[in-house]
Amino acid sequence: MLKFALLGFLLRQSMTGYDLAAAIRSSINFVWPAQLSQIYRTLGQLENDGLVVSEVVPQQGRPDRRVYSATDAGRQAFDGWLGELVTELDPVRTPFLVRFFFSGTRAPEEMVTQLRVLRDLHLRQRDQLAHELPGYIAEFAAANTTDDRDPLIWDAVRRAGEMHAQTWLDWIDETIARLEDAAGKAQPR
Amino acid sequence: MLKFALLGFLLRQSMTGYDLAAAIRSSINFVWPAQLSQIYRTLGQLENDGLVVSEVVPQQGRPDRRVYSATDAGRQAFDGWLGELVTELDPVRTPFLVRFFFSGTRAPEEMVTQLRVLRDLHLRQRDQLAHELPGYIAEFAAANTTDDRDPLIWDAVRRAGEMHAQTWLDWIDETIARLEDAAGKAQPR
DNA sequence: CCGCTATATGGCATGGCTCATATATAACTT
DNA sequence: AAGTTATATATGAGCCATGCCATATAGCGG
Known part of the structure; x- marks a missing residue:
């Protein structure tokens, strides 16, 4: 690769x-x-x-x-x-999700804390992809012989990263809500 | 891991x-x-x-x-x-995006074709995560000693996969539209 | 004096992948 | 009736890419 x-x-x-x-x-x-x-x-x-x-x-x-x-x-x-033609999806390895999968024995608050930390990281990542990377790409484009379709493509790649980061944020919010909801029901009043 | x-x-x-x-x-x-x-x-x-x-x-x-x-x-x-606390995002390695990044020299139609193939794969993946996996998870849960929070968590992990697959679909649609748009402008009338 | 930038190279550990092999039964396919 | 394929089970050999760490040199900024 x-x-x-x-x-x-x-x-x-x-x-x-x-x-x-x-x-x-x-x-x-x-x-x-x-x-x-x-x-x-x-x-x-x-x-x-x-x-x-x-x-x-x-x-x-x-x-x-x-x-x-x-x-x-x-x-x-x-x-x-x-x-080359794509014939299969590349396996995605996501250590965090593996850990999360096994954390049923942990205290719910601990899980929420972990999710919040992760949220911060993805938030920073998203903002970096949304705001800093475009600048780097522009510099890089200026310094390189570029095909005229390159900027479009590079931005598409950047967008993919941004969208995935956003998806993480959404997932984390949803998951925290579900955990808190379940905790609320477990020990009501 | x-x-x-x-x-x-x-x-x-x-x-x-x-x-x-x-x-x-x-x-x-x-x-x-x-x-x-x-x-x-x-x-x-x-x-x-x-x-x-x-x-x-x-x-x-x-x-x-x-x-x-x-x-x-x-x-x-x-x-x-x-x-363990999460302190950094795990690097995500996405061979497809690397290839895509470098494909500015290829014909736009070829890129669109590749994206369509990829779209199919992600679509299948999304549907599998949305429809087949829940069944497997249920079986697995039945066969295992499970904490009562497990189903919630397992479903959250499943959801993460589903959401990411959906994000791919959205990205592909957006990217195809952008490519076609650019092609339309490049050789108008 | 510390640490950063610029530049190149080496070694070792890790962990994943592919392919091969062994054995027995059952279930399809021609 | 013969042949393939699948299922259940375990193990080994070898490759390859990455990761982390160390080292060498030298100038510059603090």
Whole structure:
């Protein structure tokens, strides 16, 4: 996966691993975060497979930059990947829900507290996606050769994140209400 | 993660790895699927760590059953896990959105087609969560010692899946409309 | 002097995935 | 009647991607 994301960026513009990390951070981080170490390792594989090549650019004071560029084979691999058809939903792994599923033995107030904490996190996430990310994307677009449909698409991806964050907020509110309702009925008056 | 899920089930009821796979399939599969091989390996680790013990029950015709039970240490570990506070959102990895992010070079109709395929999958998923899962959960509840808050909680987890599936549907509709709108404007009359 | 930015690389642990294998019965399919 | 597939059960080998942590260098801002 990361493999293809890196190729995708490099096809727009050659850059270093460090730059790639920044590109990811200002774009797809919320759907596919990556550590620097992971990026470098993956670049190594890509180079091994001939999908990218690198060129060392000496620098003073800093480690030399190693600038990566996608090759023709890289473009082909990437295009193949883009053309793949979706046949199954990717499994979604949601640790929180697993925990929640098993927390029937816990005090209801504790569950509500946990939900409130989670709510805060999702709220921040939603606001970040709604307000901060657009700025990063604009910068990123300005710095990159962009197809004219890119802004629309990037915004759609951003929107997906925003909508899901909102759905979490709604779910949490609904769930807290249900828990409180049940607690109210359990020990009435 | 799986470790704790298994413990959670075993604390309700001792069972074999095979049974655990079935328990997962009829409950948290959509938030945490697991292969049989993975389950057995994890049970092995749990046993090593003294969190579960197993007892072999001979059978004719079939491989002997190895029935696992959670130990006291297992209960403690599990409780500790349940008590953990959420401090950060779990990263959500969504391969589809990564692909989508990079598909600016593709024909818009192709993107729409892909979105329609995805829509179908999410639609099925939503309906399954809305209609089939409740039945499984009911069966599962009948077969297990359940706390009286369990049904509420299990349904909340189910609802989270349903709501997220619905959000996907909404996002896809919105995105298709935006793409078609843009295409209409690009080549008018 | 601490910590951040820029840059690259290494090692180890974790946990998931795929595929293979073994065995017996029952239930379909041709 | 023969053959496939499914169900119940357990286990092993090997791959792969991620994660976390450490290290090296150097300049700049506090």
